[in-house]
Amino acid sequence: xxxxxxxxxxxxxxxxxxxxxxxxxxxxxxxxxxxxxxxxxxxxxxxxxxxxxxxxxxxxxxxxxxxxxxxxxxxxxxxxxxxxxxxxxxxxxxxxxxxx
Amino acid sequence: xxxxxxxxxxxxxxxxxxxxxxxxxxxxxxxxxxxxxxxxxxxxxxxxxxxxxxxxxxxxxxxxxxxxxxxxxxxxxxxxxxxxxxxxxxxxxxxxxxxxxxxxxxxxxxxxxxxxxxxxxxxxxxxxxxxxxxxxxxxxxxxxxxxxxxxxxxxxxxxxxxxxxxxxx
Amino acid sequence: xxxxxxxxxxxxxxxxxxxxxxxxxxxxxxxxxxxxxxxxxxxxxxxxxxxxxxxxxxxxxxxxxxxxxxxxxxxxxxxxxxxxxxxxxxxxxxxxxxxxxxxxxxxxxxxxxxxxxxxxxxxxxxxxxxxxxxxxxxxxxxxxxxxxxxxxxxxxxxxxxxxxxxxxxxxxxxxxxxxxxxxxxxxxxxxxxxxxxxxxxxxxxxxxxxxxxxxxxxxxxxxxxxxxxxxxxxxxxxxxxxxxxxxxxxxxxxxxxxxxxxxxxxxxxxxxxxxxxxxxxxxxxxxxxxxxxxxxxxxxxxxxxxxxxxxxxxxxxxxxxxxxxxxxxxxxxxxxxxxxxxxxxxxxxxxxxxxxxxxxxxxxxx
Numbered sequence: 165x166x167x168x169x170x171x172x173x174x175x176x177x178x179x180x181x182x183x184x185x186x187x188x189x190x191x192x193x194x195x196x197x198x199x200x201x202x203x204x205x206x207x208x209x210x211x212x213x214x215x216x217x218x219x220x221x222x223x224x225x226x227x228x229x230x231x232x233x234x235x236x237x238x239x240x241x242x243x244x245x246x247x248x249x250x251x252x253x254x255x256x257x258x259x260x261x262x263x264x
Numbered sequence: 265x266x267x268x269x270x271x272x273x274x275x276x277x278x279x280x281x282x283x284x285x286x287x288x289x290x291x292x293x294x295x296x297x298x299x300x301x302x303x304x305x306x307x308x309x310x311x312x313x314x315x316x317x318x319x320x321x322x323x324x325x326x327x328x329x330x331x332x333x334x335x336x337x338x339x340x341x342x343x344x345x346x347x348x349x350x351x352x353x354x355x356x357x358x359x360x361x362x363x364x365x366x367x368x369x370x371x372x373x374x375x376x377x378x379x380x381x382x383x384x385x386x387x388x389x390x391x392x393x394x395x396x397x398x399x400x401x402x403x404x405x406x407x408x409x410x411x412x413x414x415x416x417x418x419x420x421x422x423x424x425x426x427x428x429x430x431x432x433x
Numbered sequence: 434x435x436x437x438x439x440x441x442x443x444x445x446x447x448x449x450x451x452x453x454x455x456x457x458x459x460x461x462x463x464x465x466x467x468x469x470x471x472x473x474x475x476x477x478x479x480x481x482x483x484x485x486x487x488x489x490x491x492x493x494x495x496x497x498x499x500x501x502x503x504x505x506x507x508x509x510x511x512x513x514x515x516x517x518x519x520x521x522x523x524x525x526x527x528x529x530x531x532x533x534x535x536x537x538x539x540x541x542x543x544x545x546x547x548x549x550x551x552x553x554x555x556x557x558x559x560x561x562x563x564x565x566x567x568x569x570x571x572x573x574x575x576x577x578x579x580x581x582x583x584x585x586x587x588x589x590x591x592x593x594x595x596x597x598x599x600x601x602x603x604x605x606x607x608x609x610x611x612x613x614x615x616x617x618x619x620x621x622x623x624x625x626x627x628x629x630x631x632x633x634x635x636x637x638x639x640x641x642x643x644x645x646x647x648x649x650x651x652x653x654x655x656x657x658x659x660x661x662x663x664x665x666x667x668x669x670x671x672x673x674x675x676x677x678x679x680x681x682x683x684x685x686x687x688x689x690x691x692x693x694x695x696x697x698x699x700x701x702x703x704x705x706x707x708x709x710x711x712x713x714x715x716x717x718x719x720x721x722x723x724x725x726x727x728x729x730x731x732x733x734x735x736x737x738x739x740x741x742x743x744x745x746x747x748x749x750x751x752x753x754x755x756x757x758x759x760x761x762x763x764x765x766x767x768x769x770x771x772x773x774x775x776x777x778x779x780x781x782x783x784x785x786x787x788x789x790x791x792x793x794x795x796x797x798x799x
Contacts, residue, residue, distance in 0.1 A: 165267065165268075166267050166268055166271045166311070169373050169374060169376075170271060170275070171271075171308075171312070172373045173370055173373055173374075174275050174278065174279070174308075176366060176369035176370055176373065177279060177282075177366065177370075178278065178279070178282055178301075179369075180362050180363075180365055180366035180369070181279070181282040181283060181285070181286060182282070183362050183365065184286055184358065184359070184362040185282075185285055185286045185294075187354045187358035187361075187362070188286065188354050188355055188358060188359075189286070189294075191291050191342065193291045193295075193333065193336060193337060193340075193342060194285075194291050194294050196333070197285065197291075197294055197295060197298050197333060198285070200298065200325075200329065201282060201285065201298060201301065204301065204302065204305055204325070207305070207321075208305055208308065208309075211309055211312050211314050211317060212312060214312075214314070215312040215313055215314070220394075220397050220398055220401050221401065221405075221406075223314055223316070223317045223394070223398050223401075224398060224401050224402050224406050226314075226317055226321075227317070227320070227398075227402065228409060228413055230320070230321070230324050230325065231413045231416065231417065232413070232416065233325075233329065234324060234328070234329055234417070234420075235416050235417055235419075235420035236420075237329050237332060237333070238332065238420050238421070238423075238424045239420050239423045239424050239427070241332060241333070241336045241424075242423065242424040242425075242427035242428040243427055244336065244340075245336065245339070245340065245427070245428050246427050246428065248340050249430075254340065254342055292509075292512070292588070296512075296585075299578075299581070315565075315566070315567050316567055316570070319567045319570035319571060319573075319574055320570070322574035322577070322578070323570065323573055323574045323577050326574075326577070326578060327574060327576075327577025327578055327580070327610075328577065328607065331577075331580055331581070331584065331603065331607055334581070334584055334585075334588075335584070335600070335603065335604075338584065338587075338588045338596065338599075338600065339600070393566045394566075394567075395566070395567065395627055
């Protein structure tokens, strides 16, 4: 039997790796992917608890998290394309001023 | 014995993929490592008895959202990223910060280890399978959030189409 | 032997057999295609290599192996080599959940093994073989991951034809995946399960039992014919076949996403396309045409009687492949904007309308 704490530790490790990628990387698409990694870590934690408590609300919540992540990825990538058209760069250090 | 070996195998792939995402310089390699993370997470969901959610995870996340990421990387022809001043500062301060955060989380989890116990392997509810039970929950108790998420997706579609279209001048 | 060892040995034998038969089938599908298209175009097709050109696939295989395997200089090497492997492996994984028949009574031992790689023999309180209860979702998921093979092939080739072809092909595939999945939801609502074997089991019997029309089988093609046509068109677009094959048309984009590939890697893309065709035909047979159900001949010995459903299944697959090749020889191809408009503005709303009508009827009857 796998102890529940192992799943929670894995979820915590993935979340922290997502946070570190968010802070360390300079390419905006990679930062977005780090956000998706954090959301996935949370999904794993939800499913682990749903298994432990025997309630299926955890699974339904994971659905909603997936849907929100999909919507956010779509809109975020559209914004990135729009920014790339004007600024010609994907490096976040170069788009930190409102002035071009 | 067997569930633990399976868990350790898929968890190792997961963490390796996530570390690869942080360490790679080219965004396409990071995107593919994230796909590996998604696939191993789907395998872990199967271990936890959530086969429907695992299959939907592969279809939606690995098969649609990550394809969208790969598309945008291909369209914008993103190259390998360069080191700049901001990233060195972030490494100096952020690296230890994240390590402290991770340590705190793990200490919290292992402190309650005796009280939490084990996760069951495989299916949970004996009557009907996962699809049936999740569907009856989704369409009876959680009907209002379901409808609200459909409106959310509609707004996201419209927003994405408007934002990514070229302005006619 | 305990059931685990029996299952493992049976699974290994089944995997070896299925892959061998499948790849031979792919090779002879190419032969069939060249012959049929030749005849449609009033010429012979391959006739030189062996009687009726039957050894032509063997000659093609030898050619592919002996050709120089060239990797251009400026490609992204890892992804260049990974992409065809990804495409082929994902196509082959889909076959593992497809049931070919009921069960096979193995002659020497007293076991019955189901004719499906992931099938498990039944127990005393649940007789009859069972399989994964999300079999259909697995096929849809693996199809979604197959898009990566094409996208990465085009991107890693570092060439403008390949990149454009890959972008167009992947956009087309993910657009038509929606119509593909939604067209099957009508059948799922009538069957009540996602497991492929259970869906075929609900198609036993007849629509009008005990009447003058009792020969009409209980197949879902009859109530769900609209869903079947949506599925068929979405399947042609998913497998990049005419009339939706703009991404690999020779006159448009040199060769699309596999421009820079040669010999064995190109052969892998080629095989992946034909295995996808077979998978899609298998799913159409299972969902709409009753799978392996057909007239049974009780005078045959037990072994042949167990293998007879495979014959019916293979006959139905053959009909689908023939229709694929027939359409390739007959229709012109869509332009890209017509293709996308067709998928999003026609097939998707029609599939959703089909779901609404089916769900109303199913709810009214219950």
